[in-house]
Amino acid sequence: MFANSFFTEQILHVDKARTPPRPVHARGSGAHGYFVVTHDVSKYTSAAVFNGIGKKTPVFGRFSPATPNLGGPELNRDIKGLAVKYYTEEGNLDHLCLHLPVYMYRNPTDFDFLVRAQRRNPKTNIMDQTVAWDYRTNRPDIFHLLFWLYSDYTIPNGYRKMDIFPIHAYEIYNKKGERFYVRFNYRTEQGLANLTNVQAQAIASQDQDYFTRDLYNAIENKNYPSWTLEMDVIPFRDLKKLNYNPFDVTKLWEKGTYKTVTIGRLVLDRNVDNWFREVEQSAFNPSNLVPGISGPMDFLFQSRVVSYRDAQDYRLGVNHNKIDINLPKYAKTYLRDGNPPTRYNMKDAPNYLPNSFNGPVPYIDENAPSRRLLVLESYAVDFGNVAEFYNNVLKTEEERIRLARNIAADLVLVQEPVKTRVIKMLSLINETLAERVAAAAVPPTPKKPLMATKETYAPLARCIEVFRP
Ligand code: HEM
Structure with missing residues (x-):
């Protein structure tokens, strides 16, 4: 029996069947769908994915609670995520979104410490509120997010019934190279609905997989969840008129300083066939951008550009973008070899640049703004937005x-x-x-x-x- 290669393969494979989970947002549920353009936004962006009313682009979305481990609770008072990958003809565009409209901090060095402070105590392995609040009170820029987090907005009645936000101010530009700064908002078309602590605990005692089940069943029953994508817009020329920093991810934009424009609808209409292949192996990176969207300019975003790639190299390997679920429609690359999947490994196409033999040429968008905005940041804290939330949002x-x-x-x-x-x-x-x-x-x-x-x-x-x- 021990010389039987079927047995050996089976028994040895299971030993290696786990890949490292994501360091945050480890537990995920996902579905396929499409994005359809419903409004003309060509005066703001040349991005092909957002141009041409009626145009459809395939997407894949992955939902997740931010802090639990793989298999951890979905119904906790916690931030929820939705990462959307648009498979556009100009390459992948990824929007990584949270269901609360502000982020925790602005200083890129805070990520590791913040993540540890929200985790289990390294000695007892028990969630430690003293550590969490110790960190929070020493980094009070998190208070705005905390007020959202402890409010009625935080435990949605399922992933379908929450709004979602990429949060950063993105720079976008049109065919003339004119620049605009936008905050994208995905507004649920199912109606916003939230649970109280007591309701969430009651559901969790019956069903630990409530969010995943709700999403899966809705799609199976052809009750496809959808969101309207809109963007709040400030033209480049108006930046100087603002008396606040629009690039600060811990704050909201002030009313009356922007206008809101509808782009289209995101619809999820197909469950995955294999969770590991599609959900677990999906890799979203906010630096996956397309011509017409130059992306956010703040320092926090720059730190994310590095972090996601590194996390995915570790979790899925250096060829993670050659895994089916991550493969862009448009992918000509000089990346070669490494651990599978190498796919065709670009066969015999030239593997060096520059070359004289029709190897892929890096894309240069002639319309992209030639000048880059440099955002000067201050990490001073004020509680203006927190008071606004307490007095007026509530x-x-x-x-x-x-x-x-x-x-x-x-x-x-x-x-x-x-x-x-x-x-x-x-x-x-x-x-x-x-x-x-x-x-x-x-x-x-x-x-x-x-x-x-x-x-x-x-x-x-x-x-x-x-x-x-
Ligand atoms: C506006 C701020 C942020 C938003 C909206 C955001 C959103 C998300 C979402 C939705 C996911 C889950 C992706 C998935 O489903 O696979 C995620 C994962 C992750 N985030 Fe963030 N995040 C933010 C800030 C940061 C920052 C500042 C860092 C570190 C510098 C970071 C590092 C990570 C890492 C390492 C992962 C796991 C990636 C993987 O293994 O695939 N995030 N984030």
């Missing part, structure tokens, strides 16, 4: 009370001095909010935290241990 006192309750539910487990610091920072935004949170963030009796102080994160002690000669 419309009712009930919404504000639920926000306070949701923050308090997490603060119960937070230790001093972090807890007092959180309340103090909340009081800078609104006194009543701070009082409500302080009153509700009381540990249940007996007044012992779930874990003794000694067992929680003790960074200094650990460092001394590790670095002692």
Whole structure:
């Protein structure tokens, strides 16, 4: 039996059947579909994918909760993602979107620390709210996102019923090379619908796969989920008139400074045949752009250009863009060899550049703006947008009370001095909010935290241990 090659292949294959999961957004569900242009936006962008009313482009979309591991919970109070790959005739255009319209921070070096601070404690392997809030209060530019996160907007009633945003301000340009700065918004056509904590927990106790099941069933039942894609537009010439930084991903654009233009509809109408092949092996990269869309100009975006490619080289290998689900319609390349898939490996086409034998020529868009905008960034923090969210985006006192309750539910487990610091920072935004949170963030009796102080994160002690000669 042990000399039987069928047996050997079976038993050895299963040992290697796992690929590294994504470092964030590990758990995913996906579907195929199309994008159809419904409005003429040629005066803003020359991108072929957004031009010609009625034009259809195939897409693939992958939904994910941001923090859980592969197989982790979908119904937690967490950011949800949708990554969309447009297979355009000019190459792939990827939009990586979150379901809240602002991001956590602006300084590119913050990613690793932020991710660790939201993760399980390295000693106990338990989620550690003290660490999360310690980080947050030391990097208060995250507060705007936190207010969205703890509000009614955060737990959608399934992936179909949420809006989604690529967040960054993208530079786009038309055939004359005129530049515009836009924020894309995908608005759900199913109607925005959210769950409270109690509703989400009740569903999760019955169905751990609620979001994935809802998406899959809707598509199987031909109830295809769709989103209207629109963009908020500011022309280049108006940038100087703004009294705020439109490239700051932690803030929203101010009302009255932009106009909103509809582009078309995103429709998902086909479930995958094989989850691993299509969903797990999909690789989205925000730097996959097409002529007519030069992309975001901020520093955070520059850091993403590096990060995704590296993550995918590690996770799927150097030829990840030659995996079927990632393969652009238009792909002539000088990349050769490496681990499979190499596909045709460009057969005998010249493998060096420049060459005199009709090898692919890098594309140069004659209409692309010849001057590049340099964004000078400041990392100063103000709570203007947070106060605006609290006072005006939240419309009712009930919404504000639920926000306070949701923050308090997490603060119960937070230790001093972090807890007092959180309340103090909340009081800078609104006194009543701070009082409500302080009153509700009381540990249940007996007044012992779930874990003794000694067992929680003790960074200094650990460092001394590790670095002692
Ligand atoms: C506006 C800011 C951001 C948005 C909207 C965003 C969105 C997303 C989404 C939707 C995914 C899941 C992709 C998928 O389904 O495969 C993802 C994955 C990921 N993100 Fe971000 N993200 C942002 C910022 C960042 C930053 C600043 C970094 C690091 C510099 C980063 C690094 C990653 C990495 C490494 C992955 C996993 C990629 C893979 O393995 O395929 N993200 N992001």
